[in-house]
Amino acid sequence: MITTVLRSVQQTQVQLVRQQLVRTALLSLSAVLMCALVLLVAGAPKGWTVSTVLVAPLAWVVLARRTAWPSVQQAALWVEERAISDARARASGVSSDFALVTCVELLADGREVTPALLTAAEQVLARSPVPAALSARRRRRWGGPLLFVTLAGVLLAVVVRRSEAPVLRAVGGNAAGAGSTSADAAVAPLGAWAVRVIPPAYTAQAPRSFGDATSVVALTGSRVDVRGDGAAPSVQEQRVGDRTSTMRDVEERHGAWRTHAVADSRPTSMTIARGGRSRLLVIEGHPDSIPTVMLQLPARDSVFREATGRLPMLAVLRDDIGLAQAQFELIVTSGEGERFTVRTVTAGAAVWPRGAVRAARITGTLDLAALKLQPGDVVHLRAVARDAHPGPARALGSSETRAFRIARPSEMDSVAVEPAPPPEVDTSLLSQRMLLMLTEKLDKAQRRMARPEVVRESLRIARDQARLRLAVGDVVFQRLSGESSAEHAHYAGDGHEHGVDQQGGKLSMSTSATTGMLEEGNDSPVVAINQPLLEAYNAMWDAGRALEQGEPHAAIPPMKRALEAIERSRAASRLYLRGRPPQVIVDINKVRLAGKDTGQQTTRSSREMLPARAAARDSRLLTVAPLLQREDQRSAARDSLVLLRAEALGDAPAFAAAIARVLRVVEQGGDATASLVDARRALGTVVRTTVVPWSRGVPP
Structure with a gap:
């Protein structure tokens, strides 16, 4: 509020x-x-x-x-x-x-x-x-x-047109008689051009014009047309990462020239030269993402005594360009042992015009009786969606899978329940320490690894962190309410008290649970014991979010907080809260000045050298920086920065973003010193934190 x-x-x-x-x-x-x-x-x-x-x-x-x-x-x-x-x-x-x-x-x-x-x-x-x-x-x-x-x-505009009209008429009258005009135009330096991006036909999007641009962002497969006036220049095309370049054909007609390129998944640079001058155009292609599908109903897996009943189905779909079709997919497995059959059933199919809908919802009803299920059969339900991409190997967007099983009669014979042992927090402590060590190791090694490999290893650790977070959540809910799941929604007024509310994926203590926490004869000390576990659960949530984004360095602080919280929980579970603990008396005279001077000084550890690729980029950046102060070299320096940014898009996105800020300052004609310093810091993974003021507002 x-x-x-x-x-x-x-x-x-x-x-x-x-x-x-x-x-x-x-x-x-x-x-x-x-x-x-x-x-x-x-x-x-x-x-x-x-x-x-x-x-x-x-x-x-x-x-x-x-x-x-x-x-x-x-x-x-x-x-x-x-x-x-x-x-x-x-x-x-x-x-x-x-x-x-x-x-x-x-x-x-x-x-x-x-x-x-x-x-x-x-x-x-x-x-x-x-x-x-x-x-x-x-x-x-x-x-x-x-x-x-x-x-x-x-x-x-009226005044300019009137002042230039006589000059235009004079040039038009002498064009036929002056033989040197065409020769001068053939060697004239390259001027402004017009860039036009035509998206693929399946997107049903209108072409976009960028004018005299030095870099454009286009969907993979888009056609990029470049047009200019005068004689045809030479156009050289090279994809970032390739050592060879190709010459593009240039069409010349009626005193104008035209060429084109196709946006690829990798950045492409086009060097256009004429009259001793050249300009650079960078084309950044981004792929078409598959649709994202989220199955909202049914909300969880279930086991049914009989194959009867109707379950509502609801799925939410989104795509960056446009959805084409979507449906619910049911896979029914029957039998056991060597006799095992599988059949697929579809329901709730929907079709949309090309590029007309980017977000939609599909609904349906799962009739268990109509599927003619037998005891032991399992129904796997998911929602799938497809966009209008014409690729034959295009992947489908799918949601998580829900499983519904029909119980066998033999499962209902016995009602004996074996008591479960109390959950062990020591296992969670060991696992959290191992995950922290793996994350710190990945953080140190990511400079020598490619960005896709870093993201893949980070996602693997994130999955282990999510499983451990669910285990800690089960410990909390088993102690508070006897439930064994921390992933369903908990909110105030839902009809049953948990002692814990779930907000935005995290857990927080409810008001009813914290009231009278240490009063005599109340069971709320159990809540006090679980307070560190709640902190560990929320810290694991933050660490998992950072690992899923491929940022192991940002996940280390919350993982350390989670480990400390688990250790506090171990200590809290051994406290006897019924009585008043004895007062600890510290002998100040005995403790004061009890330390000994070892006579050794701590030495500063040397910083690691930049990798070879980062060192080469830093050298290029230092070479370009002085050229930005010279008017005759400013255009060439800007082209070098554009090319450097295109090369860094794949493996160093933070450095590419810093170079983009430098280019914006250069185009605005401002001082790029601060932006260049930030770019070097991003290249060396140096992060400057802001000074935190004291409570009175005065910096230390």
Whole structure:
């Protein structure tokens, strides 16, 4: 609830800042258009007119410094003013008590908020017409500058067209008689081009135009067309990782040229050269992912005494491009020993037009009687989906499998139940320590391993961590409520008390379980013993999420917390909580200054050297950095950075992302020093943490 109030006000603040940024940009653009228009009307040289582009950042800097950007408290005050100014609020006589502003200030400072104040803040948010007020403010603040920019742009286009009309007519009249014009065009340096991406036909997506781009991201199999003016250049294509390159055919027609390439799963670089100058175009292809399927109903496996009844089936499907068809698949296995038969039944089939639906739901009913099941038969149920990809070896998207078994009569003969031994936490402790050692070993070795291999080993450890987490969860629930599963939903008011609630995959102590935890005659000390196990369960959840994402370094801290929590649980299970423990008296005089100086100094351990590939990339980055300061080498340095990023996409995604930030700074014309330093840190896996201030707000 607290997070909802603060998030709502922060979203309103983002909208207010965004409106202010757009208004500042429009005013800056207005200044540029006005300067260019004045220079053109005054007959100034063309170079002066082009130099007016420098007015835009100058005007933006001036306006940005004079602009007061709204804070979170100001956004909350703005929302509260809208709530008071609403017609219904005025009619009912509602007045401002600054509840929302006070609540946001307390939340921003990290202090506690009373339930009454939080309720009042929620009432203000519910009463305030924020979307309508933001829309009205947007029209009011953008309307005038946008109208001025439109009129100035139209007027500037008219003036430019009139000033260039005589020149165009003169060039057109002398084109036939000047023999040197075509020769100059043949050797003219390569100028701007236009890039157009045509997705595969099965996606049913419209082509996209990127203009004069240096890198494009396209679906694997897309056709990338590059067009330009003048004579045909030479085009050389090379895929990242290949040492050889191929020459592409270039089509020349009516004073323009055209070439194309096909996006592959690996990044492709195209070097286009003419007139002694060359440019680089990088094509990043990403594959079409298979559909994701989640089976929601039935929710769990079951055993039936008789083959009767109807079970509802529900599956949720998603795809990045579009679903083609989906259905429920039932595999019925019968018999035992050498007589074993298998049959497949489908149900709930659905078909969609190509590229029309990206998310859908399919439903059906599993009729056990219609399947004519016998005792001992097992029905395996899953949902499968297919997209429109035409590949013959295209994999299906499938959900987890549910199993339903028909019990044999012999299983009901005896009612004797053998008591299960108490769960052993020592086994969990040993397994968690082994998983921690494996993760630390993988973290040290990932620099020498390829990225797919690191992800594969990380997923293997994640599966073992998930099995151990389920075992710890079973220990908790067996002690609290006698249940043996921690994976079904637990929530307040579900009709039975567990002592533990499940929220977002993690477990937390419920209010009823923590009340009177240490009172005499209460069974709640069992809950106190399981408190470390709950912490271990949640830490294992965090570690599993990091391992599933292929980040073993991020999984080590939660795994250590889980190991420490299990050790505390072992110690807690030996405490006798009925009586008061004896008071431990420490002899200060005996303990103080009891240590001995060994006379040895700890030496700093030397850092490991970068791998050969990372060292080569670092050398290339150091070579490119000085070239960014020179105007004549800036374009070549940018192409080198683009090529370096394309090579790092496969095995070093963090370094590729850092290079992308450097390219954005270079394209904006800013200082790339800080971005280059971050890129070198990402290459060397160096992470700088921010300084944590003290409680008084002063850094140490």
